[in-house]
Amino acid sequence: MSAVRAQGLVKAYGRKRALDGLSLTAGTGVTGLLGPNGAGKTTLLRTVATVLAPDEGQLRLLGRDTSDPKERVEIRRRLGYLPQEPGFHRSFSTFEMVDYVAVLKEQTERRARHDEVRRVLELVGLQDVSSKKVRALSGGMRRRLGLAQALLGEPELLVLDEPTAGLDPEQRMRFRDLMSRAGEDRAVLLSTHQTEDVAALCSSVVVVDRGRTLFTGTVPSLVAVAAGRVWVDEVRDASALAGWRLGSGLFHHVGNPPSGAQLVDATLEDAYLLLLGGQPAPVAA
Amino acid sequence: MSSTWHLEEDVLDRYVGGIAPPALAASVEAHVVGCATCRERLVPAVEPPRLDRVWEEVLERVDAPAPGPVERLLLRLGVRDDTARLLAATPSLRGAWFLSLLAVLGLALLSAHATDRGVVVFLALAPLLPVAGVAMSYSPLTDPVHELATAAPYSSLRLLVVRSAAVLTATVLLAGAAAMLLPGASWLAVAWLLPALALTAGTLALSTWFEPLHSALGLATLWLAVTAPAFAPGSDPLLVVRSGAQLVCLAVLVVALGTVAVRRDAFSLSRGRSV
Numbered sequence: 288m289s290a291v292r293a294q295g296l297v298k299a300y301g302r303k304r305a306l307d308g309l310s311l312t313a314g315t316g317v318t319g320l321l322g323p324n325g326a327g328k329t330t331l332l333r334t335v336a337t338v339l340a341p342d343e344g345q346l347r348l349l350g351r352d353t354s355d356p357k358e359r360v361e362i363r364r365r366l367g368y369l370p371q372e373p374g375f376h377r378s379f380s381t382f383e384m385v386d387y388v389a390v391l392k393e394q395t396e397r398r399a400r401h402d403e404v405r406r407v408l409e410l411v412g413l414q415d416v417s418s419k420k421v422r423a424l425s426g427g428m429r430r431r432l433g434l435a436q437a438l439l440g441e442p443e444l445l446v447l448d449e450p451t452a453g454l455d456p457e458q459r460m461r462f463r464d465l466m467s468r469a470g471e472d473r474a475v476l477l478s479t480h481q482t483e484d485v486a487a488l489c490s491s492v493v494v495v496d497r498g499r500t501l502f503t504g505t506v507p508s509l510v511a512v513a514a515g516r517v518w519v520d521e522v523r524d525a526s527a528l529a530g531w532r533l534g535s536g537l538f539h540h541v542g543n544p545p546s547g548a549q550l551v552d553a554t555l556e557d558a559y560l561l562l563l564g565g566q567p568a569p570v571a572a
Numbered sequence: 573m574s575s576t577w578h579l580e581e582d583v584l585d586r587y588v589g590g591i592a593p594p595a596l597a598a599s600v601e602a603h604v605v606g607c608a609t610c611r612e613r614l615v616p617a618v619e620p621p622r623l624d625r626v627w628e629e630v631l632e633r634v635d636a637p638a639p640g641p642v643e644r645l646l647l648r649l650g651v652r653d654d655t656a657r658l659l660a661a662t663p664s665l666r667g668a669w670f671l672s673l674l675a676v677l678g679l680a681l682l683s684a685h686a687t688d689r690g691v692v693v694f695l696a697l698a699p700l701l702p703v704a705g706v707a708m709s710y711s712p713l714t715d716p717v718h719e720l721a722t723a724a725p726y727s728s729l730r731l732l733v734v735r736s737a738a739v740l741t742a743t744v745l746l747a748g749a750a751a752m753l754l755p756g757a758s759w760l761a762v763a764w765l766l767p768a769l770a771l772t773a774g775t776l777a778l779s780t781w782f783e784p785l786h787s788a789l790g791l792a793t794l795w796l797a798v799t800a801p802a803f804a805p806g807s808d809p810l811l812v813v814r815s816g817a818q819l820v821c822l823a824v825l826v827v828a829l830g831t832v833a834v835r836r837d838a839f840s841l842s843r844g845r846s847v
Contacts, residue, residue: 337723355602374715374716379661387658390654390657391725393725394654405772464735
């Protein structure tokens with residue numbers, strides 16, 4: 288059974304279709320969602336978090352149908368969600384804020400709930416600021432607070448919208464560790480702009496653009512898309528789809544290499560650029 | 573520091589088993605603080621899970637936050653602690669909200685005493701106060717945790733009802749107290765109540781289609797349009813609270829509550845873009 292099974296999802300805002308017949312499956316492990324701004328990633332994740340209902344299409348989560356109100360509650364009991372910009376009650380302390388979400392997650396017994404709040408705060412390293420007001424926390428701490436509430440009750444499906452945005456490298460490492468641990472025995476679906484995040488921790492990757500799925504597969508199979516299509520040269524090649532000057536002074540190119548070009552190993556980023564470059568809006572060289 | 577006597581085996585067993593009476597347990601604890609020998613006998617005998625439980629108990633006492641003023645009041649009134657926490661986050665149960673409420677009521681009372689038709693100002697404004705409070709308590713525009721609350725299993729309808737009830741109670745008590753100070757007939761003190769309930773329920777019903785604050789704004793505009801003629805010289809200033817109007821309000825209340833019941837699933841989803 289796949290944790291996430293979406294088929295032909297459509298979600299329109301006025302005339303704009305944020306999701307345009309998007310299909311996706313994701314199982315145990317970390318699935319990374321890559322795509323440019325406005326590709327529909329956030330709409331997709333809000334839909335998978337059961338916050339939005341799709342206009343068309345079918346979405347089954349953890350074997351249940353999201354369109355049925357009763358099954359939706361069942362799904363929500365086993366779901367953890369980090370919105371792109373999670374709001375908090377700023378006059379609450381860190382502890383109270385997580386405790387508040389724990390109540391919404393139906394943890395009614397006070398002692399057990401408080402123990403669970405302490406557990407997730409410790410997981411993200413916020414136990415020392417648990418009595419600090421949310422408004423006094425730094426941006427990175429608030430990201431961690433967001434992740435802490437998502438981890439409440441050890442959900443079987445974690446939906447994380449850009450969990451690593453705005454974090455410094457050390458905090459990112461910590462987040463990767465937490466998310467990869469979570470992905471060992473459950474499904475984690477996360478969106479990111481960082482191809483390094485995907486390469487570092489995702490067992491599968493989905494590329495979306497304009498509300499549709501461009502690619503689904505493993506990280507190596509996405510990298511393979513760019514095999515033989517990445518080269519370096521001493522001068523800039525204007526025919527390349529994308530190119531930039533490396534620190535070494537050489538120019539890194541992605542696209543259709545000229546004959547005799549000096550090919551180099553492709554990265555996930557190269558493959559991502561190539562995939563998006565197949566669209567009418569090419570990445571500027 | 574050493575001791576000349578040591579705990580008897582059977583006392584130790586009872587303490588470890590957690591069956592020593594409080595007085596005995598206290599004297600065992602007083603003794604082991606000063607006696608290394610008994611401490612060494614005691615420590616390995618206690619089961620680790622029990623130690624963990626004790627430690628958690630200590631953490632809970634030291635670490636659990638002291639609830640804020642709203643929560644303390646609710647707890648004293650007998651509200652369950654998880655419900656109190658949900659209510660404490662309501663924007664329209666905060667100090668700033670009550671201050672603005674008092675300001676509006678004060679002004680309305682002043683105008684009621686200042687002029688002949690001033691009472692219309694009070695009767696027009698008082699029913700709108702709970703409407704604003706209730707709409708604010710669950711609008712995505714004013715509740716920063718709305719997105720998380722929607723994705724959580726806790727029933728959105730229940731959250732709505734709990735919060736609306738709390739806001740209604742607080743607002744109606746305040747406005748009711750102010751209404752006692754109105755000049756004129758004594759029935760005026762309660763005349764605004766049914767319009768208030770009808771408008772609040774109407775806002776909830778409309779919120780199953782539209783954004784709550786927009787719904788509230790729409791109904792408030794309608795209500796003010798209906799009450800406006802009462803300001804005109806020669807008209808009946810109390811037209812909107814006479815028995816005919818009260819009947820209309822009762823009908824609206826019933827229809828609105830029915831609509832909420834039928835369309836309750838609409839509350840369990842977000843309406844559109846994130847805010």
